[in-house]
Amino acid sequence: xxxxxxxxxxxIVVDVQEDFCPPSGALAVPDGRAVIPVANALLxxxxxxxxxxQDAHPPAHVSFASAHPGAAPFTSSTTIANPRNPRETYExxxxxxxxxxxxxxxxxxxxxxxxxxxxxxxxxxxxRVEMYSAFRPPLRDPPLPEADSGLAEVLRARGVTDVFVVxxxxxxxxxxxxxxxxGEGWRTYVVQEGxxxxxxxxxxxxxxxxxxxxxxxxx
Ligand code: VGL
Ligand code: ZN
Numbered sequence: 087x088x089x090x091x092x093x094x095x096x097x098i099v100v101d102v103q104e105d106f107c108p109p110s111g112a113l114a115v116p117d118g119r120a121v122i123p124v125a126n127a128l129l130x131x132x133x134x135x136x137x138x139x140q141d142a143h144p145p146a147h148v149s150f151a152s153a154h155p156g157a158a159p160f161t162s163s164t165t166i167a168n169p170r171n172p173r174e175t176y177e178x179x180x181x182x183x184x185x186x187x188x189x190x191x192x193x194x195x196x197x198x199x200x201x202x203x204x205x206x207x208x209x210x211x212x213x214r215v216e217m218y219s220a221f222r223p224p225l226r227d228p229p230l231p232e233a234d235s236g237l238a239e240v241l242r243a244r245g246v247t248d249v250f251v252v253x254x255x256x257x258x259x260x261x262x263x264x265x266x267x268x269g270e271g272w273r274t275y276v277v278q279e280g281x282x283x284x285x286x287x288x289x290x291x292x293x294x295x296x297x298x299x300x301x302x303x304x305x
Contacts, residue, residue: 096135096246098220098267099125100253100260102198103140105184105191107254112191113184115255117282122197124280125252129202135244137237138200139220141185141259142192142208149216151180168225169214176224178216185210207235219262221270238270248273252280257289261297268301275303 102125108114129136143149148166151159159182168174185192194200207220212233215223222234241249249267251274253260260281268274276297283290294304 092245092247094134094245095248095250096137096241096244096272097128097131097133098249098251098253098263099129099136099138099198099203100220100251100263101139101141101185101255102195102253103185103191104193104195105141105189107195111184112182113284115282115284116286118254119195119197121253121280121282122195124277126197126199128250128252128277128280129199133250135205135241135246136203137205137207137220137240138194138198138203139207139209139253139259139263140192140194141210142187143183143185143210144187144213145183147183147186147210147213149178149181149210150183152183154180166215166225168227169230170228171225174225174227205240207237209235218259219266220259221263221266224262238266241270241272246272248275250275250277252277254282256281256283257285257293258283261293264297264302265300273303274301275305278304 105111106115107118146153151157157180162180163177165175210217217223221237249272251264264274264276
């Protein structure tokens with residue numbers, strides 16, 4: 087008989103934080119609080135490893151509209167360059183100030199069962215770059231090791247084979263976290279009931295297609 091395929095599943099709960107939850111969050115995702123019971127139900131299951139991520143920005147982070155004169159949150163964007171290679175750039179949307187160090191909005195959302203979380207990743211800490219993915223910023227030519235979260239190494243050290251993702255926001259941090267996980271070679275699943283998006287259901291439908299193209303299964 088062939089050896090059974092190893093199955094070592096990890097759960098990543100992405101950015102379930104007060105600032106992404108209505109009604110009070112600075113960058114409230116529509117219906118965002120609805121992901122909390124789903125995340126809690128998954129956290130109660132015997133995943134081999136349970137991770138939560140936290141968007142954790144310093145004041146005046148490059149993704150804040152307030153850091154760019156004349157820019158408006160949600161509607162403006164800016165070009166971010168790789169600090170080591172001015173020719174590598176990407177466009178990113180600008181946001182209200184959110185998840186700022188030392189503010190209550192950065193906290194994991196009330197009611198999330200954080201006691202079951204074994205590892206917390208704080209991301210977006212480098213003031214120069216946006217980082218939606220829980221793994222690393224999109225600037226990779228050359229990569230910026232100081233902005234890498236180290237999560238890939240932690241998952242590899244645990245022998246993880248499969249990654250399950252839920253959280254906020256589906257069209258930003260969930261999406262790029264799942265794409266990077268699949269790109270690292272893990273079988274990757276997004277549990278749709280546990281996701282809400284900045285752009286609502288319409289935005290999420292488009293993301294589902296793109297995730298499929300990157301090898302991520304939406305379940
Ligand atoms: C996120 C926008 C800005 C997210 C983080 O967690 O999806 N979105 N920062
Ligand atoms: Zn952010």
